[in-house]
Amino acid sequence: MPAPSARTPADALDVLIVGAGFGGLYGLHKLRSLGLKVRVLEAAPSVGGTWYANRYPGARVDIQSLEYSYSFDEALQQEWNWSERYAAQPELLRYANHVADRFDLRRDIELDTRVEQMHFDEGARCWHARSADGRAWSARFVIMAIGPLSSPNTPAFEGLSSFEGRVLHSAAWPHEPVDFAGRDVAVIGTGSSAVQMIPIIAEQARSLTVFQRTPAYAVPAHNGPTDRERERRIKADYAGFRARNRKMRSGFGSELSPHPLPAMQVSDAVRDAVLEERWAIGGFSLLGAFTDLFTDMRANEFACEFVRSKIRSIVQDTTVAAALCPSHPIGCKRLCVDTGYYATYNRANVSLVDVNRAPIERITPHGVLAGGREHAADLLVLATGFDAFTGPLTRIDLRGRGGLHIRDKWQPGPLNYLGLAVAGFPNLFNLVGAGSTSAFTSVIVSIEHHIDWIADCMQWMQERGHTTIEPTEEAESHYVELMHAIAQQTIFLSCNSWYLGANIPGKPRLFMPMAGGFPMYAERCAAVARDGYSGFVLH
Ligand code: N01
Numbered sequence: 001m002p003a004p005s006a007r008t009p010a011d012a013l014d015v016l017i018v019g020a021g022f023g024g025l026y027g028l029h030k031l032r033s034l035g036l037k038v039r040v041l042e043a044a045p046s047v048g049g050t051w052y053a054n055r056y057p058g059a060r061v062d063i064q065s066l067e068y069s070y071s072f073d074e075a076l077q078q079e080w081n082w083s084e085r086y087a088a089q090p091e092l093l094r095y096a097n098h099v100a101d102r103f104d105l106r107r108d109i110e111l112d113t114r115v116e117q118m119h120f121d122e123g124a125r126c127w128h129a130r131s132a133d134g135r136a137w138s139a140r141f142v143i144m145a146i147g148p149l150s151s152p153n154t155p156a157f158e159g160l161s162s163f164e165g166r167v168l169h170s171a172a173w174p175h176e177p178v179d180f181a182g183r184d185v186a187v188i189g190t191g192s193s194a195v196q197m198i199p200i201i202a203e204q205a206r207s208l209t210v211f212q213r214t215p216a217y218a219v220p221a222h223n224g225p226t227d228r229e230r231e232r233r234i235k236a237d238y239a240g241f242r243a244r245n246r247k248m249r250s251g252f253g254s255e256l257s258p259h260p261l262p263a264m265q266v267s268d269a270v271r272d273a274v275l276e277e278r279w280a281i282g283g284f285s286l287l288g289a290f291t292d293l294f295t296d297m298r299a300n301e302f303a304c305e306f307v308r309s310k311i312r313s314i315v316q317d318t319t320v321a322a323a324l325c326p327s328h329p330i331g332c333k334r335l336c337v338d339t340g341y342y343a344t345y346n347r348a349n350v351s352l353v354d355v356n357r358a359p360i361e362r363i364t365p366h367g368v369l370a371g372g373r374e375h376a377a378d379l380l381v382l383a384t385g386f387d388a389f390t391g392p393l394t395r396i397d398l399r400g401r402g403g404l405h406i407r408d409k410w411q412p413g414p415l416n417y418l419g420l421a422v423a424g425f426p427n428l429f430n431l432v433g434a435g436s437t438s439a440f441t442s443v444i445v446s447i448e449h450h451i452d453w454i455a456d457c458m459q460w461m462q463e464r465g466h467t468t469i470e471p472t473e474e475a476e477s478h479y480v481e482l483m484h485a486i487a488q489q490t491i492f493l494s495c496n497s498w499y500l501g502a503n504i505p506g507k508p509r510l511f512m513p514m515a516g517g518f519p520m521y522a523e524r525c526a527a528v529a530r531d532g533y534s535g536f537v538l539h
Pocket of ligand 1: 060061062063149155170188189190191192193194196211212213214334337355383384385386496498502503
């Protein structure tokens with residue numbers, strides 16, 4: 001462990017981790033195994049992070065569970081048996097709890113502890129944290145493991161507080177069951193959360209009105225019980241399977257290869273056959289069908305039109321089908337993986353309001369006024385997403401060198417180096433945030449990568465007697481320029497996505513994740529380490 005400075009408080013932790021989701025749990029396990037004094041602070045009363053907070057009906061993972069799971073411990077990955085191809089939220093939460101128990105993590109986790117303040121002390125070269133209830137900690141290193149999607153976005157709808165029914169947000173769902181029977185429900189939003197909950201709510205509610213601003217591309221999950229033969233095959237060489245996945249741009253999906261030719265170079269018949277095959281497989285496999293879907297708008301348009309034709313074949317009312325057909329490039333916003341989403345619009349109790357034609361004017365005591373018509377509701381669900389990447393950090397009083405607030409530092413956008421560190425914020429690492437490829441990978445692949453990189457870095461510093469590490473502003477701006485140059489070669493800048501901050505009024509429009517693919521990103525991080533942490537200043 002890096003040497004403490006003479007002024008570091010004697011009771012300072014080696015590492016303070018904020019968040020006990022999948023990132024915080026693995027961080028604690030890994031760094032504690034190196035002999036470090038580590039503490040995890042978690043705002044919620046439970047471990048599990050995203051899978052504790054996002055418990056709306058139908059919440060489940062959109063990457064197959066055999067791939068959306070930890071790889072760091074062979075016994076863990078062998079003994080855990082997922083019940084379904086795509087695990088639902090309760091099973092994912094059980095898994096997080098199992099990991100916490102299996103690795104004896106709870107003794108170093110403080111639940112119900114929301115960090116409100118985190119200040120860097122330049123003299124002592126350590127961080128001081130304070131929780132909402134006034135408790136304090138000091139630590140030489142901090143890892144922010146609070147996730148890129150943990151700051152719910154509640155749009156400022158006029159009249160929201162006058163609503164006499166119940167208002168729920170997809171990302172802050174109550175823990176007791178919500179009874180939709182006999183209710184008139186309004187759902188605002190049609191992203192992944194809405195696409196998962198809408199079919200289930202529709203089956204129970206008296207009426208369901210969906211308010212759509214941008215139609216979603218949704219591909220069937222074809223969820224079902226785990227294929228035990230596939231599981232046996234994977235588990236026979238789980239390490240090899242994980243290694244092959246890490247060679248994929250997305251960190252998962254190595255069982256399927258893209259067609260050997262780009263979509264632009266094959267006939268219509270071949271293209272349709274390949275896309276049809278991927279539709280039958282389900283999930284993200286559609287976006288891996290051809291190598292040029294993310295880089296060539298014309299190729300992408302073939303896949304868009306393929307999904308639009310599916311929508312038109314499923315949805316009986318042609319006006320509704322037309323309204324559900326997206327016009328932006330597929331994959332530009334995160335693809336939704338669904339179970340019965342489009343077919344839900346064939347139900348007599350479901351209606352769709354296109355807010356581009358009928359803008360939401362205000363929420364009334366008894367519903368939603370849009371386009372001059374009041375749509376009755378006694379339960380209003382905001383499936384309106386997150387202030388992604390920056391929101392989780394900027395809502396904390398997080399100050400680095402010279403009292404610089406992260407909000408001011410990131411006023412032009414989330415400057416960072418390798419997605420892991422920020423100039424002016426020494427010894428602070430950010431997990432799966434802006435600048436990382438996490439949004440395009442199975443996030444656990446990114447989490448394990450980041451934590452292993454951070455752990456190696458801390459050991460390297462210890463061997464050389466360094467106390468602090470911080471990126472230079474030059475390295476940071478080169479990295480951000482590289483991110484933008486890569487994004488410009490893709491379709492990602494051509495729609496309004498949370499990757500761009502476009503869902504939050506007033507947020508700078510800037511592409512925040514690294515779109516270069518996981519192998520390229522991991523190699524870049526490895527090269528920086530091999531070069532003695534080039535781009536960082538060490539003291
Ligand atoms: O949020 P979203 P989400 N008026 O931002 C609309 C992950 N996730 O919670 O598209 C009207 O995607 C907004 O419209 P627009 C996954 O990475 C994974 O659904 O901005 N509408 C959009 O339709 C996902 O991408 C799973 O024009 C407004 C919706 O609200 C990410 O989390 C499940 C509005 C928000 O969609 C976020 O998903 C769930 C306004 N003022 C989530 N403001 C899995 O499957 C926003 N909207 C694992």
